[in-house]
Amino acid sequence: xxxxxxxxxxxxxxxxxxxxxxxxxxxxxxxxxxxxxxxxxxxxxxxxxxxxxxxxxxxxxxxxxxxxxxxxxxxxxxxxxxxxxxxxxxxxxxxxxxxxxxxxxxxxxxxxxxxxxxxxxxxxxxxxxxxxxxxxxxxxxxx
Amino acid sequence: xxxxxxxxxxxxxxxxxxxxxxxxxxxxxxxxxxxxxxxxxxxxxxxxxxxxxxxxxxxxxxxxxxxxxxxxxxxxxxxx
Amino acid sequence: xxxxxxxxxxxxxxxxxxxxxxxxxxxxxxxxxxxxxxxxxxxxxxxxxxxxxxxxxxxxxxxxxxxxxxxxxxxxxxxxxxxxxxxxxxxxxxxxxxxxxxxxxxxxxxxxxxxxxxxxxxxxxxxxxxxxxxxxxxxxxxxxxxxxxxxxxxxxxxxxxxxxxxxxxxxxxxxxxxxx
Amino acid sequence: xxxxxxxxxxxxxxxxxxxxxxxxxxxxxxxxxxxxxxxxxxxxxxxxxxxxxxxxxxxxxxxxxxxxxxxxxxxxxxxxxxxxxxxxxxxxxxxxxxxxxxxxxxxxxxxxxxxxxxxxxxxxxxxxxxxxxxxxxxxxxxxxxxxxxxxxxxxxxxxxxxxxxxxxxxxxxxxxxxxxxxxxxxxxxxxxxxxxxxxxxxxxxxxxxxxxxxxxxxxxxxxxxxxxxxxxxxxxxxxxxxxxxxxxxxxxxxxxxxxxxxxxxxxxxxxxxxxxxxxxxxxxxxxxxxxxxxxxxxxxxxxxxxxxxxxxxxxxxxxxxxxxxxxxxxxxxxxxxxxxxxxxxxxxxxxxxxxxxxxxxxxxxxxxxxx
Numbered sequence: 038x039x040x041x042x043x044x045x046x047x048x049x050x051x052x053x054x055x056x057x058x059x060x061x062x063x064x065x066x067x068x069x070x071x072x073x074x075x076x077x078x079x080x081x082x083x084x085x086x087x088x089x090x091x092x093x094x095x096x097x098x099x100x101x102x103x104x105x106x107x108x109x110x111x112x113x114x115x116x117x118x119x120x121x122x123x124x125x126x127x128x129x130x131x132x133x134x135x136x137x138x139x140x141x142x143x144x145x146x147x148x149x150x151x152x153x154x155x156x157x158x159x160x161x162x163x164x165x166x167x168x169x170x171x172x173x174x175x176x177x178x179x180x
Numbered sequence: 181x182x183x184x185x186x187x188x189x190x191x192x193x194x195x196x197x198x199x200x201x202x203x204x205x206x207x208x209x210x211x212x213x214x215x216x217x218x219x220x221x222x223x224x225x226x227x228x229x230x231x232x233x234x235x236x237x238x239x240x241x242x243x244x245x246x247x248x249x250x251x252x253x254x255x256x257x258x259x260x
Numbered sequence: 261x262x263x264x265x266x267x268x269x270x271x272x273x274x275x276x277x278x279x280x281x282x283x284x285x286x287x288x289x290x291x292x293x294x295x296x297x298x299x300x301x302x303x304x305x306x307x308x309x310x311x312x313x314x315x316x317x318x319x320x321x322x323x324x325x326x327x328x329x330x331x332x333x334x335x336x337x338x339x340x341x342x343x344x345x346x347x348x349x350x351x352x353x354x355x356x357x358x359x360x361x362x363x364x365x366x367x368x369x370x371x372x373x374x375x376x377x378x379x380x381x382x383x384x385x386x387x388x389x390x391x392x393x394x395x396x397x398x399x400x401x402x403x404x405x406x407x408x409x410x411x412x413x414x415x416x417x418x419x420x421x422x423x424x425x426x427x428x429x430x431x432x433x434x435x436x437x438x439x440x
Numbered sequence: 441x442x443x444x445x446x447x448x449x450x451x452x453x454x455x456x457x458x459x460x461x462x463x464x465x466x467x468x469x470x471x472x473x474x475x476x477x478x479x480x481x482x483x484x485x486x487x488x489x490x491x492x493x494x495x496x497x498x499x500x501x502x503x504x505x506x507x508x509x510x511x512x513x514x515x516x517x518x519x520x521x522x523x524x525x526x527x528x529x530x531x532x533x534x535x536x537x538x539x540x541x542x543x544x545x546x547x548x549x550x551x552x553x554x555x556x557x558x559x560x561x562x563x564x565x566x567x568x569x570x571x572x573x574x575x576x577x578x579x580x581x582x583x584x585x586x587x588x589x590x591x592x593x594x595x596x597x598x599x600x601x602x603x604x605x606x607x608x609x610x611x612x613x614x615x616x617x618x619x620x621x622x623x624x625x626x627x628x629x630x631x632x633x634x635x636x637x638x639x640x641x642x643x644x645x646x647x648x649x650x651x652x653x654x655x656x657x658x659x660x661x662x663x664x665x666x667x668x669x670x671x672x673x674x675x676x677x678x679x680x681x682x683x684x685x686x687x688x689x690x691x692x693x694x695x696x697x698x699x700x701x702x703x704x705x706x707x708x709x710x711x712x713x714x715x716x717x718x719x720x721x722x723x724x725x726x727x728x729x730x731x732x733x734x735x736x737x738x739x740x741x742x743x744x745x746x747x748x749x750x751x752x753x754x755x756x757x758x759x760x761x762x763x764x765x766x767x768x769x770x771x772x773x774x775x776x777x778x779x780x781x782x783x784x785x786x787x788x789x790x791x792x793x794x795x796x797x798x799x800x801x802x803x804x805x806x807x808x809x810x811x
Binding site: 044045046047048049051052053055056057059060061063064067070071100101104105107108111112115116118119122123124125126127129130134135138141142145149152156161162 | 444445446468471472475476478479483530531545548549552553554555556557559560570571572573578579608612615616618619622623626629630633634635699700703772775776779780783784787790791794795797798801802
């Protein structure tokens with residue numbers, strides 16, 4: 038009864054395939070049924086009633102990138118931590134728990150120092166420090 | 181459309197190369213050596229690639245803020 | 261049987277994605293094709309039995325690097341506005357300079373070489389993984405990370421710290437000059 | 441350790457008769473058919489749950505505001521979500537002329553694929569679990585980050601200021617709240633000693649004091665961080681800024697109409713169920729039936745699925761309840777809460793759990809007190 042060893046991933050592939058195929062298929066079926074009379078007015082972007090003004094490419098503020106940056110650093114950190122953390126109990130029962138504990142703590146404290154640095158230097162503040170600091174900087178995006 | 185040589189497109193290319201090499205390591209370690217070192221090494225390749233992408237994109241954004249375009253030739257002068 | 265299907269599917273996805281990244285016009289489309297290629301490479305990791313690597317690839321690349329790229333594209337002019345200066349050279353493909361062409365074709369070559377070599381292996385009907393997948397590689401990677409490769413594990417945290425601080429400093433609009 | 445549904449079903453007679461009838465070498469095909477069948481059942485059940493989620497939300501919010509929820513379509517308005525679905529299907533599907541057609545159609549695909557991908561590893565019961573990947577919870581994190589990309593692209597593609605702003609905010613909110621959730625999951629994995637959801641659930645017992653969230657004080661705090669992070673990740677309740685009706689005119693899916701909008705809504709409601717299911721699996725003892733009724737027998741499995749579903753729907757109720765009681769957060773409060781409060785506390789929790797496990801080498805607070 039040795040199933041093919043990779044069968045364990047079959048539902049994953051099936052589900053992702055269904056997720057990807059469901060959208061085009063439903064839209065195609067809908068296209069046959071649905072009324073389709075595109076009109077110039079309907080095609081314009083929604084602007085609470087007024088005519089849309091200018092393109093949408095106002096340059097955004099840098100904060101969005103800082104959030105993504107900190108996210109990816111901590112994401113990679115957790116990716117590295119998962120196998121070590123999963124193995125901790127085994128080593129703990131073997132009596133080598135102290136060694137692993139120290140390794141994990143060093144790994145974590147280095148990165149907590151990074152977060153603390155960003156916090157203190159004001160990278161995590163969202164609005165306050167920018168609007169306060171540079172009143173002159175009108176910035177399209179100051180929400 | 182975007183005719184200029186966009187720096188971000190080059191960063192995309194770099195991601196591709198790092199992926200290709202990581203895949204190589206895993207394949208060789210499985211078929212030739214049969215131990216796990218290949219996988220460990222490609223894990224660290226992913227870590228380095230992520231850090232590199234983060235810093236590279238920060239530089240590109242800063243570059244854009246300074247002189248409004250991310251055209252590769254503008255990046256000629258060093259002091260920026 | 262399913263191993264062959266999975267392999268062919270992800271190999272196609274990886275190579276086609278990489279090709280489209282090189283040839284696509286719009287930078288945003290290039291990003292999407294890169295994402296497809298990364299998912300394909302994750303599938304290839306699965307056929308090689310490296311299930312933890314496939315998951316890491318999904319989490320770090322697809323969930324992190326691609327989103328960072330999208331944000332960066334948005335922050336540098338949204339990728340749709342050709343700058344006035346270059347209006348005339350509209351038809352030059354995205355990766356204009358020969359250096360970038362070589363770069364991407366090199367990546368393509370390496371990727372297709374690996375995929376080609378694996379393709380031969382799979383077609384001979386190799387048993388997909390020597391270890392049962394649900395025994396998995398997480399425990400062995402964890403043990404190795406903690407015993408044999410401890411130094412690399414700790415240095416990578418310092419590397420991440422450096423990247424975090426460096427990128428944060430670069431990306432911070434310093435108050436003195438005021439962000440343009 | 442039956443790792444997939446097919447393994448579980450292969451204990452029964454009908455599986456062997458079926459196999460004998462089809463011939464020995466057709467086993468892969470048989471398992472494909474079974475997988476396809478189970479996947480379709482699960483997708484049907486979950487879209488039903490998604491639909492009923494909209495119905496429950498409107499009914500519960502109506503009760504809270506002392507008014508009648510939908511009660512016209514079908515008995516007690518139960519078929520309301522079907523009516524909405526058909527209406528969505530028949531509505532005209534307009535694409536803004538200046539939108540980027542390719543990404544406009546791909547954005548819902550990311551959202552849907554991201555949510556459907558997570559169903560493969562949800563532990564409904566020890567046997568009826570689609571597949572027990574050895575990297576279960578880590579795979580789940582990876583696939584659910586696809587939704588963030590779907591939200592961003594949805595905002596980008598519709599090329600209007602409102603939706604792009606909503607898309608950017610939605611994506612940055614989803615990814616920033618993923619960090620406290622991931623760090624809390626690290627702590628839970630440390631407790632269970634494995635990544636697969638089966639081991640995560642089996643490390644907890646049926647009785648309440650055996651559940652993870654009472655294992656030690658750090659887990660207790662971790663459960664609430666996980667819940668808050670999960671709320672924010674599905675753009676729900678106090679964190680629904682990206683689709684804030686008042687400001688951004690329903691944010692990133694402003695331009696989507698008809699069936700495309702239905703995909704986003706369906707993905708959102710199924711994601712709430714998935715997130716509540718993961719919370720129960722990690723913290724509230726998963727499918728363990730109290731007094732040990734659950735077991736391998738089919739009846740035991742049904743009981744396990746019922747307990748798992750009841751715990752998940754209890755959390756679902758809390759999610760809906762929170763939505764109609766708490767006011768919406770501003771962007772900077774949202775981000776400050778995540779980065780200056782949740783992430784530090786989650787990191788502190790992780791270190792606390794490590795030290796706790798080292799000192800008591802794995803025993804829970806109850807085991808310590810009662811020896």
